[in-house]
Amino acid sequence: xxxxxxxxxxxxxxxxxxxxxxxxxxxxxxxxxxxxxxxxxxxxxxxxxxxxxxxxxxxxxxxxxxxxxxxxxxxxxxxxxxxxxxxxxxxxxxxxxxxxxxxxxxxxxxxxxxxxxxxxxxxxxxxxxxxxxxxxxxxxxxxxxxxxxxxxxxxxxxxxxxxxxxxxxxxxxxxxxxxxxxxxxxxxxxxxxxxxxxxxxxxxxxxxxxxxxxxxxxxxxxxxxxxxxxxxxxxxxxxxxxxxxxxxxxxxxxxxxxxxxxxxxxxxxxxxxxxxxxxxxxxxxxxxxxxxxxxxxxxxxxxxxxxxxxxxxxxxxxx
Ligand code: AHR
Numbered sequence: 001x002x003x004x005x006x007x008x009x010x011x012x013x014x015x016x017x018x019x020x021x022x023x024x025x026x027x028x029x030x031x032x033x034x035x036x037x038x039x040x041x042x043x044x045x046x047x048x049x050x051x052x053x054x055x056x057x058x059x060x061x062x063x064x065x066x067x068x069x070x071x072x073x074x075x076x077x078x079x080x081x082x083x084x085x086x087x088x089x090x091x092x093x094x095x096x097x098x099x100x101x102x103x104x105x106x107x108x109x110x111x112x113x114x115x116x117x118x119x120x121x122x123x124x125x126x127x128x129x130x131x132x133x134x135x136x137x138x139x140x141x142x143x144x145x146x147x148x149x150x151x152x153x154x155x156x157x158x159x160x161x162x163x164x165x166x167x168x169x170x171x172x173x174x175x176x177x178x179x180x181x182x183x184x185x186x187x188x189x190x191x192x193x194x195x196x197x198x199x200x201x202x203x204x205x206x207x208x209x210x211x212x213x214x215x216x217x218x219x220x221x222x223x224x225x226x227x228x229x230x231x232x233x234x235x236x237x238x239x240x241x242x243x244x245x246x247x248x249x250x251x252x253x254x255x256x257x258x259x260x261x262x263x264x265x266x267x268x269x270x271x272x273x274x275x276x277x278x279x280x281x282x283x284x285x286x287x288x289x290x291x292x293x294x295x296x297x298x299x300x301x302x303x304x305x306x307x308x309x310x311x312x313x314x315x316x317x318x319x
Contacts, residue, residue, distance in 0.1 A: 022281045023054035028076030029085040032113075033064045035158075035191045036222040037250040037319040041270035042112065044318030046085070049273045053281075064158070064190075066090055070097045077104045083123075083280050085273070087111040090160035098122060107283055111272040114162040124279050124290040126272045130166035131173070133266045133298050134219075137245045138174015140264050140300060141215055142181060144243065150214035153203040154186040155196050155227060157219035164188065167219045167247060184212075189223040196223030200230035210234045210242060218246040221253035221265055228261050239263055239303075249301055251314040257307035267299040270319075 027050060034040050043059075050057035058081065060072035066089050076084050077100055084106055088094060091114060098121035101108050110125035119125075141152070154171070157164035168186075175181040185203045189196040196218060204210040210231060216238075218224035224246035231238040238244050239261040246253060249267035256262035279290035301310065 025082040026056045027083045028058045028081045030060050030069045030072040032087050032089045038248040041319040045271050046273035073097050084108045088113050088115050091116045091162045109276040119292045126275045126294045128268050128296045128298050130163050131170035133247050134167035134170025135174040136266050136300050138171040142175050142178045150181045151184045152215045154183050155189040155218040155223040157191045159188050191220050193222040193226035196226030197230045200227035204234045210236045213242050215243040221246045221248040221250045225252050250319050251311050254307040254311035257303050264302045269296045
């Protein structure tokens, strides 16, 4: 056997033993619900990733309620699962249940949203820099409008959730230093398309039928898509009369961008589970501690980035 063949064989055996070690592990996943296309995609990617790696995934849909998430985590602990994934609906109120998981020596990985608990209570968190996402959206708007007066309406995500808090803060940072840009209305649309439309209707009424609005900033694409419908029903052209910038990069926003009805989106990958599973496998194997935060990329897409092509690429991905 040549040294090259020996090295290749050793590497293959090492990979096989890690896979065999992790195969059959049971993971509990407490998902928030299905409020958005992005959330649906995250669920799909997590389920298929678990299946590919040979894990048993116990899935629990919390229907937007923290108490359901806490009950699901307690049930995973009682079952003695090998790990717990949780996408926490809000940032506060997790200390007790995370302490229980820690005492049971079950590693917890946070997905896409953060908590304000002590980081020693979870193994790692996989997510984007949520403040940066908002900042990118704000900077894009500031550059796009230049010196023009711009009255902005903002659709916030779920109250008390880390993306709603951080995307608001980041956007405000992005437009800071541009006194011609002002947020004149800001309310939650709970990350849903239906509430995005409803709240946008009240913004339009309050702002001279929408004529006084220069731009909409939505904390996710689904709310933006709902708002686009409201703008059209008010007789205005979204994307032209009212600029639209949001976050997620789901297929429907690319469709809207390709039709000129939305202007920009900041991508949030739905594949949070891949890095989470990699971290867990290393931890199960020899106790390797991952960094406390595993950051995913955030990329800005505008109408110049072939939105029709992006739509085609993404439309079958479980969104
Ligand atoms: O936590 C991530 C956010 O939650 C996504 O941006 C949004 O679409 C979802 O509901």
